[in-house]
Amino acid sequence: MRRAFLGKxxxxxxxxxxxxxxxxxxxxWAIREVLRDYPERCTNVGIYEDGMFSIAAGMAKRGLVPTVFGIQPxxxxxxxxxIKMDLAYQKLGINVVGTGAAVDYPKYGYSHYCAEDVQIIKSIPGCEFIAPGTAKQFLQLFEQTYRNGHPTFFRISDHPNVKYDEDVTFGKANVLQKGQKATIIAVSVMLDAVMDVCKGKDxxxxxxxxxxxxxxETLAQNCPSGKVLIVEPEYEGSLLFDVHKALAGRAIRVEHVAFPRExxxxYGTYNEKMEHYGLTPDKIHEVLERLCAE
Known part of the structure; x- marks a missing residue:
């Protein structure tokens, strides 16, 4: 995803x-020619994220379309x-592209982790949050939104889906299959793992x-059982408010496969961390079987 973004x-x-x-x-390094040839519009500001946001906000106020790039936390x-005062309060269209989401940078330790990003941004009215599952999906979603006039946050990952790469539309969920026993919400890069477990099941x-x-709306129309499993590569519960609002007035049961709130x-590799915290097909299968049996 990072290469696709820098290519854009x-x-x-x-x-x-x-x-x-x-x-x-x-x-x-990947955009060195652009930095050299367009220094008035393409700049490395150094380790200065808060200042970069204010600079970008000033540019947006002048009618320009800023995109900023950095490490998610x-x-x-x-x-x-x-974010609160310069972007959301001013209603400015700025694109924020972050790499290193959740535990994508495992060797650097806790300072480089950010499993809380979704719930933080969703708590600030007017901000958008996009988490593509593949490089193609990032480019589709960026093209659809980068001029929409809203603060838009993109969470890109070095561990994309490989098997599933369907076309996506901003603001819409994709229905991959339909069944009666439960509804699984696969977030971003978790789709491959979810489909490994769920393909062919009811x-x-x-x-x-x-x-x-x-x-x-899509969730409300596709949850006949009232049983929901959220598989999300962020802190568990980050989407719980929306699920409850979507299914308001109905008896529901919600389970999670996600990072615990801790x-x-x-220490360990990315795969070791995903295994340790249970973001795996085996865990998805275990929780789904329990949910369907209840």
Whole structure:
């Protein structure tokens, strides 16, 4: 996804004079020619995320279309006041592309983890949150939204889906299959694991790549059992409010396969962390079987 995004920047800056791009000491080599040839619109500001947001907000106020790039915890948590006051309060169209979501950077430890990003951004009215499952889906969603005038946050991953790469539309969930016993919400890069378990079973599978605004209508129309399993590569419960709102007035049962709400103090590779915290097909199968049997 990162290569696809930086490739888009290489195309966009020369072709669209009203676009600007800022980064914080990441991805410079891949776009070195653009940085060299368009220094007035394409700049590495250094390790200065909060300042970068305010600079981008000023550019947006002038009618330009800014895109900023960095590591997710620093883009979301270090800059929270700027997101609230410079982006959301001012209603400015800025695209924020973050890499290193959740535990994508396992060797750097807790400072580089960000499983809380979804719930933080969803708590700020007016912000959008997009979590594509593949590079193709990132490009589709970016093209659909980067000029829409809203603060839009993109969570890109180094661990995309490989088997499933369907076309996606901003603000809409995809219905991968329909069944009666339960509805599984597969978020972003968790679709491959979900389909490994659910393909051919009597369950509904919905794939969500837009997390804010959340497509409540599709969930409401595709949950005949009232049983929901949310498989999300972020803190458990990040989408729970939307699920309850979508199914308001109905008796429902919700289970999660997600990161627990705790500080991650252990070490290991990405795959070892996913195994440790249970974001695996085996765990999905276990929880789904229990949910369907109840």
């Amino acid at each position: 920047i290489r195309e966009m800056i020369p072709a669209e004079p009203d676009t600007v791009f800022f980064t914080v000491d990441i991805g410079m 620093y883009l979301i948590e270090r800059t929270l006041e700027q 369950v509904t599978v919905l794939h969500y790549t837009t997390l804010e605004p959340f497509d409540r 500080i991650f103090r252990n």
